[in-house]
Amino acid sequence: MISLGSAVLRVPLQTVESTSVGSPVLNISIFGAFVAITLVIVLRASRNNKTAADYYAAGRSFTGGQNGTAIAGDYLSAASFLGIVGAIAINGYDGFLYSIGFLVAWLVALLLVAELLRNTGKFTMADVLSFRLRQRPVRIAAAITTLAVCFFYLLAQMAGAGGLVSLLLGIDDRLGQSLVITVVGVLMIMYVLIGGMKGTTWVQIIKACLLIAGAFIMTIWVLARHGFNLSTLLGAAIETSGNPAITGPGLQYGVSALTRLDFLSLALALVLGTAALPHVLMRFYTVPTAKEARRSVVWAIWLIGAFYLFTLVLGYGASALIGAERIQAAPGGVNSAAPLLAYELGGSILLGLISAVAFATILAVVAGLTITAAASFAHDIYASVIRKGRVDADGEVKVARRTVIVIGLLSIAGGIGAQGQNVAFLVALAFAVAASANLPTILYSLFWKRFNTQGAVWSMYGGLGSAILLIALSPVVSGGEKSMIPGADFSVFPLSNPGIVSIPLAFLLGWLGTVLSRTVEDPMKQAEMEVRSLTGVGAEKATDH
Template sequence: MVTTSFTASSTTAAGVADAFSLRLTFVLFLTVVVITLFTALLTAPQRDEISEFYLGNRDMSPLRNGLAMCGDYLSAATLLGSTGLVALTGYDGLLYLCGTVVAWMMVLLLIAEPLRNAGKFTLGDALARRLPLQQRQVRLALTVCTLAVCTLYLVAQLVGSIALMTQFVGEPGPNTRMTIVIIIGSIVTIYAAIGGMPGATFIQVVKAVMLVAGVTIVTVMVLNRFNWNVDSLLSSAVAGSNLGDAYLQPGLRYGGGPISKLDFLSLQLAIVLGLAALPHVMMRLLAPRQTRVLRTSVLWAVGLVAFVCLMAGIMGLGATAVVGRETIADIDHKGDAAVLLLAGELGGEFLTAIVSALAFVTLLAVAAGLTLAAASSVAHDLYGEVIRKGKAKETEELGVARIAAVAMGVLAMVIALLAWGTNTATLAFLAFAIAASAILPTIVYSLFWRGFAARGALLSLYGGLACSVLLVLFSPVVSSTPDSVYPNADFAWFPLQNPGIVSIPAGFLLGWLGSFLSPPQDETVYEDFEVRALIGADQR
């Protein structure tokens, strides 16, 4: 899925897997890391050209580019968090998985092709072409939002790597946490700083292939366990849940009242709309040289993501049927251990190690894409266009991009260590809410509204960001509940944990208001932009 649901207290102190699985996981993970790092160094940009660093080899086949999109998007939560959600909540967990596929359909139908046609290296290039008179102010605002989204999501991945380790060793000490974060963060930084887009693409393709193969193997073993009879799987899952027919009916997780239902709707809005505005996903949309390659690539991505989500649903049901819902909940109340327990029951220590190593690799791939997207925005939009006003040399901008990647990695590692104990799902959900509330309105208005003005873009970007953050600060995420950051305080006047249902309309409203209050726009600017966005040209 798109988020990670790991928490600091998600497992018991004893851990889930044994020492042999831990050692085998380490060997498998280290093997993948060594191979991918070596390949990333070989495929790293050989010339001091920013186009190669930002977009890499633009002659990739649609399948390879679709695999990279899939790898850039699906995180360890698809394998662990979403599977566990299905295992614990049945129908509601399956409904949660559907949001991912719907989100990709929106990208395919609304955003992908016109954005690729209008852009160059980053989204800032498309906005600069659409709003040329105040392009530097818009680029600055976009960079701020990009850094906010990438930092939150990257920290969620790094903290998730610590929580994943608790499945083996129980609650880790400070030294263990620091070691894990530094190792994962350093590897990610190398991928982004040295390998650029070619290096990140390779690890994303490897991750996607491994993820598809891994979930297929586990799912086949689940279905074989029940003689390929879906009715038998469902009835066994109902029996294993000890909840009766309620397990396959809506309301088990999100049916606690109107507030709970609104919270779920708010979450799904952020997921469906936020995907189209995630910086690392948008950067991947700009990579194909030809429009037809992009179109086919996104189709591949939609199919692969839908397939993995379907497999995650079957694995979740299989975990409940084979392991039992209460056993899963006793070991891990969030359900992240469900697929590991299922793997242990079906294939023993070896399969558990494979699944665990796969989870670590998924963390690496997503984190590498986020780091690269943040570094590109800082180097190209902030330094190259705002500070140097388009006069920076390519070697100069490339050096800034690599320094920015290192700085981003170090910052994320520091925040991840400080944020230990925070529910990382909150960080990821906030990242999606900011993307949907600040960046998406700017994209949609830029592409499809003739009257959109720079003032509207600035209000959408800054206003959507501020609205999302403020609503979370004054929500139960921060205070008033036992699971809050400050459980003993009570200043949560906003009742929902996910702000999207309010912040997303606010972002669109602010974009409209700012444009409405602006002077009339030059019609020829939009007409030229519209021709390029709708017709485009294959880029050299």
């Protein structure tokens, strides 16, 4: 079953003409070489993991350029390389809307969140939210929302890993794909246990450089095959697909007023969700100053922007040179468009190299998500709530390492269950949960003096609960043959993405909870937070201990 945004196609495996692409031996060799090299890097980086700051925030030792490249590596996930290229190949212009939403979202992060967050926090998003509010309820709520977002995102990456490696190794049964996902999960656990944030960051930097370089080479190659003429490329895509609508808007989201509303909901989730993704927010703590945090975002915007321009060419290139039918019939479904294009352009060697980069993409992103989730539990729940600060750094890091194993096992199980889903769509759901559960509370905490604990708790739980409930009651999950559960029908919410309802609701609940509460938070703490967030005064002293 392959999900394309709001649509889901069921492709019988019997229709697959070729179960593998390229040479499985060559593909495994390139994968093995990459894993070996990155494990050596992770081992070297782990030598300096002595404190909680080293494990969670890489000792705040990265420059803005390095961290910006790592952010790009964190952000350019399997959804970007596999899902978006496939979405453009199948739905044309409407598939590119994912790229636009993902990129524009960085302006929100740059202007509203990055510098203020770095000035105010220590390791996690909950540090900011609990700065002037009551620790226990806010940290618990923030940890729960963080874990929820990370879990949705991990599902997407694991599903992408299963589809990619299945294509390369010729595996077209669920048992084989499940084994692949298990191997990815075990490697991820090793990376995070050994290297912490520093090792994970270096893997992401290497991966970002390889991914952007690989996408650039393929883009030039596709354009060269069409005389470096974009119009010729689009004409070839129309000819192969037999559908002139592939180059214009509306193929997926312009069918009716309902699909247009669904697109608006998706856009809100993408644009507002980025500024609230826990694994991206945590990256701002790996730099020494707020200025470097700001530079990180500028670097990330340039790198991510260039990459998304490449996806436009690659998506239409896959449509022109491969065709929708071959893409959908491949073991990885719509997520196979980029690897199939690489094979068409450069044979087994280019396919192996590009696929190794995509595999690295998945490994690095799941490692970043895992360390974020582990830090949230160990730092926010165990150290701050359960032990109430009475735990040393070694004890906290030990709990974080154990949490990594638990999260890794859960993500393996979830990834096996999410096989066949379009990873771009799964990530869009993660963005909707982040935008609903986290962003309203972050903005209220930073900019509204009257905001209090009740407002924060109402906003986070209300945003998280409404987003998940609406997803569960949407046509994506049940209600028809194209749903995730074809035999059931409990769909009462007509949209595939809940953002247009859950995000305003979370803002409303944050305001309502605050005005209905008689609690007045400490004005001195509020004033300190305002000064620190805007000027950085006192931030370095607070975050180094």
